[in-house]
Amino acid sequence: MHVSRSEAATAATLLVLADFQGALACGAPWGRAAYGGSRPGTLPGRLRAVSGLAALAYGTGAVLILRGTGSPAARSRAFTALSAVMALGTVANGASRSPVERALWTPLTAASAALAWRSRSARP
Numbered sequence: 001m002h003v004s005r006s007e008a009a010t011a012a013t014l015l016v017l018a019d020f021q022g023a024l025a026c027g028a029p030w031g032r033a034a035y036g037g038s039r040p041g042t043l044p045g046r047l048r049a050v051s052g053l054a055a056l057a058y059g060t061g062a063v064l065i066l067r068g069t070g071s072p073a074a075r076s077r078a079f080t081a082l083s084a085v086m087a088l089g090t091v092a093n094g095a096s097r098s099p100v101e102r103a104l105w106t107p108l109t110a111a112s113a114a115l116a117w118r119s120r121s122a123r124p
Contacts, residue, residue, distance in 0.1 A: 002068060003066055006118040007079075010079070010082070010112060011063075011066050014059070016108060017108070020033075021051040021052070021054040021058060024047075024051035025051040025052035027042050027043075029042050032098055032100050032101075033100040033104060033105070036097050036098055036101065037097055037098025037099075037100060064078075076120045079116045079117070080116075082112075083113050083116035083117040086112040086116060087109075087113040089105075089112075090106055093106040094106045
């Protein structure tokens with residue numbers, strides 16, 4: 001199956017999020033840009049573990065999208081669910097106390113939600 005441009009763009013947004021979360025999990029000092037910005041610098045172990053799981057989830061989602069497998073109905077349901085999850089992420093990032101989080105992640109998660117929604121019925 002061919003992957004549409006909207007699907008590829010959705011996967012790209014997930015890869016950006018996976019990279020960021022992976023960097024946090026590995027100790028990057030970007031705490032001001034995550035989890036409400038309440039932990040400047042390197043995150044504590046528990047949040048680094050959460051970031052590691054988030055990186056795995058985002059990365060897996062991107063790979064599954066780029067593989068282009070699955071029935072059209074299953075892919076449509078998955079993109080609908082992803083759109084809803086990313087819309088919730090948009091609200092959470094928009095409500096964050098962290099100006100960095102609001103400025104960076106709110107537009108990215110909104111774009112990801114819109115792209116996933118568009119990908120529900122994407123045709124090559």
